[in-house]
Amino acid sequence: MKLLIKNGTIVNPKAGKGFIGSLLVENGKITKIAKGDLAADGAETVNAAGMIVTPGLIDLHVHFRDPGFEDKEDILTGLEAAAAGGFTAVCTMPNTSPACDNIGTIEYQTKKAAREGNGVRLYPIAAASKGLKGETMAPIGELKEGGAIAISDDGKPITDSSLLQRVMQYASSFGLMYVSHSEDTYLSKGGQMNESYFSTLYGMQGIPAVGEALSVARECLMAQYLGLPVHICHVSTKMAVDLIAYFKAQGVKVTAETAPHYLSLTDEAVGSYDTNTKVNPPLRSEEDRQALIAAVKSGIIDALATDHAPHHEREKNVEFNTAPSGMVGLETAVPLVYKLVHDKHITVERFVELFTAGYGIFGLEGGTLTEGGRADITIIDPEYQWTIDKNMFRSKARNTPFHGFHVKGAVFRTIAGGKTVYTRAY
Amino acid sequence: MKHLLGIENLNRDQIMHILETAVSFEEINQRQIKKVPTLKGLSVINFFAEPSTRTRMSFEVAEKRLSADSYNIAVSGSAITKGETLSDTALNLQAMAPDCLIIRHAVSGTPHMLAQIMDCSIINAGDGFHEHPTQALLDAYTIQKKKGKLDGLKVALMGDIAHSRVARSNIHLLTKTGSHVTVAGPATMIPKDIKKLGVEVTYDPKEAVKDADIVMMLRIQEERESGLMYPDRREYAKFFCLDEKLLSYAKPDATVMHPGPANRGVEIDDNIMDGDRSVILEQVANGVAVRMAVLYLLLGGSNS
Numbered sequence: 001m002k003l004l005i006k007n008g009t010i011v012n013p014k015a016g017k018g019f020i021g022s023l024l025v026e027n028g029k030i031t032k033i034a035k036g037d038l039a040a041d042g043a044e045t046v047n048a049a050g051m052i053v054t055p056g057l058i059d060l061h062v063h064f065r066d067p068g069f070e071d072k073e074d075i076l077t078g079l080e081a082a083a084a085g086g087f088t089a090v091c092t093m094p095n096t097s098p099a100c101d102n103i104g105t106i107e108y109q110t111k112k113a114a115r116e117g118n119g120v121r122l123y124p125i126a127a128a129s130k131g132l133k134g135e136t137m138a139p140i141g142e143l144k145e146g147g148a149i150a151i152s153d154d155g156k157p158i159t160d161s162s163l164l165q166r167v168m169q170y171a172s173s174f175g176l177m178y179v180s181h182s183e184d185t186y187l188s189k190g191g192q193m194n195e196s197y198f199s200t201l202y203g204m205q206g207i208p209a210v211g212e213a214l215s216v217a218r219e220c221l222m223a224q225y226l227g228l229p230v231h232i233c234h235v236s237t238k239m240a241v242d243l244i245a246y247f248k249a250q251g252v253k254v255t256a257e258t259a260p261h262y263l264s265l266t267d268e269a270v271g272s273y274d275t276n277t278k279v280n281p282p283l284r285s286e287e288d289r290q291a292l293i294a295a296v297k298s299g300i301i302d303a304l305a306t307d308h309a310p311h312h313e314r315e316k317n318v319e320f321n322t323a324p325s326g327m328v329g330l331e332t333a334v335p336l337v338y339k340l341v342h343d344k345h346i347t348v349e350r351f352v353e354l355f356t357a358g359y360g361i362f363g364l365e366g367g368t369l370t371e372g373g374r375a376d377i378t379i380i381d382p383e384y385q386w387t388i389d390k391n392m393f394r395s396k397a398r399n400t401p402f403h404g405f406h407v408k409g410a411v412f413r414t415i416a417g418g419k420t421v422y423t424r425a426y
Numbered sequence: 427m428k429h430l431l432g433i434e435n436l437n438r439d440q441i442m443h444i445l446e447t448a449v450s451f452e453e454i455n456q457r458q459i460k461k462v463p464t465l466k467g468l469s470v471i472n473f474f475a476e477p478s479t480r481t482r483m484s485f486e487v488a489e490k491r492l493s494a495d496s497y498n499i500a501v502s503g504s505a506i507t508k509g510e511t512l513s514d515t516a517l518n519l520q521a522m523a524p525d526c527l528i529i530r531h532a533v534s535g536t537p538h539m540l541a542q543i544m545d546c547s548i549i550n551a552g553d554g555f556h557e558h559p560t561q562a563l564l565d566a567y568t569i570q571k572k573k574g575k576l577d578g579l580k581v582a583l584m585g586d587i588a589h590s591r592v593a594r595s596n597i598h599l600l601t602k603t604g605s606h607v608t609v610a611g612p613a614t615m616i617p618k619d620i621k622k623l624g625v626e627v628t629y630d631p632k633e634a635v636k637d638a639d640i641v642m643m644l645r646i647q648e649e650r651e652s653g654l655m656y657p658d659r660r661e662y663a664k665f666f667c668l669d670e671k672l673l674s675y676a677k678p679d680a681t682v683m684h685p686g687p688a689n690r691g692v693e694i695d696d697n698i699m700d701g702d703r704s705v706i707l708e709q710v711a712n713g714v715a716v717r718m719a720v721l722y723l724l725l726g727g728s729n730s
C-alpha cells in the first residue's frame with residue numbers, strides 16, 4: 001500500500017526549516033521526502049494544501065484505565081482517542097487496577113495494544129512502588145523487560161525521600177528514569193482548587209502553588225545529588241517553572257511537561273462549580289498561565305502532555321468535593337496548543353517540538369520524518385475552525401471543560417506505521 | 427429572581443427590596459395569630475444535608491407562617507446514606523414537583539448544581555464555606571433596625587474568615603451597601619487575597635474593633651481535614667475572645683452580633699453575649715421575617 005502526501009508544509013524541526021513538499025509512504029516506511037511534487041504512481045494521494053505535515057505526535061502522559069476501570073476508558077478506545085488527537089504514540093500511567101506494578105499487567109497492556117489496537121504505539125510507564133503505595137520498590141527490572149519505558153507513581157508523589165532515592169538509583173541500573181508527580185500531599189489535603197483569590201471567593205479549600213514547588217525542588221535536588229535524570233509531570237505553577245529553570249542552568253538533567261489545560265484555563269473557571277474543571281494539579285492563576293506560556297516558548301518546559309484522565313460522567317455528576325480529579329485531553333490538545341501559534345507566542349516548529357519531545361525524553365524511536373524511517377505522520381489543518389463537542393469524542397469519557405469551545409486548528413489525518421488511523425470528516 | 431444562591435450575584439437594589447419586604451412580615455410575627463395564607467398550596471422541601479437547628483427551624487417557621495406545605499428530609503433517613511447520588515436524589519424530589527428546595531450542604535457550589543438539575547426555586551441555606559445568603563440578609567436587617575442604615579458603618583468581622591460562609595455573604599452584602607468591613611483573626615484564618623473583596627485585614631482584634639459600629643463574631647470551627655487553625659481553645663480565647671476589654675475599643679453604642687451557635691468563653695464572653703449590646707436573639711427573630719420575605723419574593727405568592 002502506497003500513500004502520497006503532497007502540497008503540505010513539511011514541518012520537521014530536527015531536519016531544519018519547513019518547506020512545501022511531498023512525502024511518499026510505502027510498507028509502513030517513509031520512502032521519499034521531496035520539495036515540490038512527487039509522482040503519484042498508483043499511490044493514494046492526500047492533498048495537504050494549506051496544512052502542516054509533522055512527525056507523529058507523542059503524548060507522554062495518559063491514563064487508559066485498563067485493566068480495572070474500563071467503564072472510564074480502555075486501551076482500545078484510548079488509542080482511538082489518541083489517533084483522533086494526532087498522536088501516534090502514548091505513554092500510559094500505571095494507576096490501573098491492578099496497578100501496573102507486575103509483569104502480568106504490563107504484558108496485558110502491551111499485548112492488547114499490539115494485537116487489538118489501531119496501530120498507535122503504547123508505551124507503559126510502570127509503577128515505581130508496589131501498589132503505588134510509596135512504601136516498597138516495584139520489580140523495576142522485570143517491568144523493564146515487560147516493556148516499561150520509565151517508572152512513576154503518578155497520581156501521587158513518593159513522600160518517603162529515602163524510597164525516592166532508592167527508586168531513582170535502582171531504576172537507573174536498568175536505564176529507566178523516574179517520572180515525578182510533584183505534590184506536597186500535606187499542603188494539598190482536602191484541597192479542591194488552586195489557593196487564590198478565587199478559592200476565597202468560591203469558598204473552596206485551596207491547594208497552594210508552593211506545594212508543587214517544594215516537591216519539584218526535592219526531585220531536582222535528588223537528581224542533582226545522584227547525577228541522574230528526572231522528569232517532572234504536569235507543571236502548573238510559576239514557582240515550579242522558576243525552579244526548573246534554575247536546576248537546568250545548574251546542569252541538572254531535568255525535563256518537564258505541562259498540559260494544554262494549564263495554558264488555556266485559570267482557576268477562575270472553577271466558579272462554574274463544573275466538576276470537569278477539577279484536576280490535579282489544579283487550574284492555576286493567570287500569572288502561572290503566563291509563566292507556563294513563556295516556559296514552553298523558552299524551552300524550560302520541554303514537552304506538552306495531556307494527562308488524559310477519563311472519568312465516567314456519573315462519577316463527575318456529584319458534589320464538587322466528591323468528584324474525582326482529571327479531564328480528558330487527547331482530542332483537544334492540538335487545537336488548544338495551536339492557539340499559541342495563532343497568537344504568535346510560539347512558532348509552528350516549536351509547536352511540533354513540544355509534541356514530539358517525549359520521544360527524546362524516553363529514548364523512543366520517532367519524532368522526525370526521515371527516508372527509511374517509520375511512517376508516523378500527523379497532518380494538521382491550522383486554519384480549520386470548529387467547536388469542541390464532547391459527544392464526538394472517540395474516548396469513552398466526556399469529562400472536558402472545553403465542550404462548546406470554538407477553536408482554530410484541527411487534526412486532519414493521523415498515520416501510524418504507514419496506516420491511516422484517523423481522518424477528519426469535514 | 428428565581429433562586430437565592432448567594433449575595434455575590436445580587437445588586438444593592440435587590441438586597442434593599444428583600445429587606446423592605448421583610449418589614450411587613452415582621453409585623454405578622456408580632457400578631458397573636460402568626461399565620462397568613464400567602465403561600466397556600468405551595469410545597470417547600472427543607473433539605474439539610476448538614477446538621478442545623480437554628481436555620482432549619484427558622485425556615486420551617488417561615489414556611490408554616492406563610493401556609494406553605496413544608497417537608498423535611500433528614501439526612502440520616504435519606505437515600506443519600508443508602509448510596510444514592512445527590513443528583514439522583516434531586517431528580518427524584520423534582521419528580522414530586524415541589525415549588526422550592528431549601529438546601530444546606532457541606533460542599534460549596536452544591537445549591538448551584540441543584541439549580542441546574544431542578545426546575546423549582548433553590549434557596550441556599552449555607553454551602554460549604556461559600557455563602558449563607560439568608561444569614562447575611564437577616565444580619566443586614568438587624569443592623570438596619572439598630573442603626574437605621576447600612577452604609578457608612580464600621581463593621582468588625584472576627585474569627586475563622588477562611589472557613590466561614592457567613593463571613594463571605596456578609597462581606598458581599600455590607601460592601602455592596604457601602605459599609606466599611608475589617609476582618610480580623612490569626613493569619614491562618616484569613617483566606618488568600620481577601621482584600622480583593624473590598625475589606626481591610628488585621629491580625630489585631632483591637633484594631634478591628636476600634637470605633638466599630640458593629641462587632642460581628644464568627645463561630646470557631648472544629649478541626650478540619652487540613653488541621654487546626656489555632657493551637658487550642660484556651661489560647662484562642664486569650665487573644666481573640668470578645669470580652670469587655672476588647673469591646674471597650676468599639677463605639678459606646680456598638681452592636682454585637684453572632685450567627686450562632688456560639689462557643690461561650692471561646693470567641694465571645696458570656697457577659698457580652700448576654701449583655702445589652704448583644705442582638706443575638708434579635709438576629710434569630712429577624713431571621714424568620716427575612717426568610718418569609720425571601721420565600722414570598724421567590725415563589726411569587728399572591729396576597730389572596
Ligand SMILES: [Zn+2]
Pocket residue numbers: 154155156181233234280281
Ligand atoms: Zn499526575
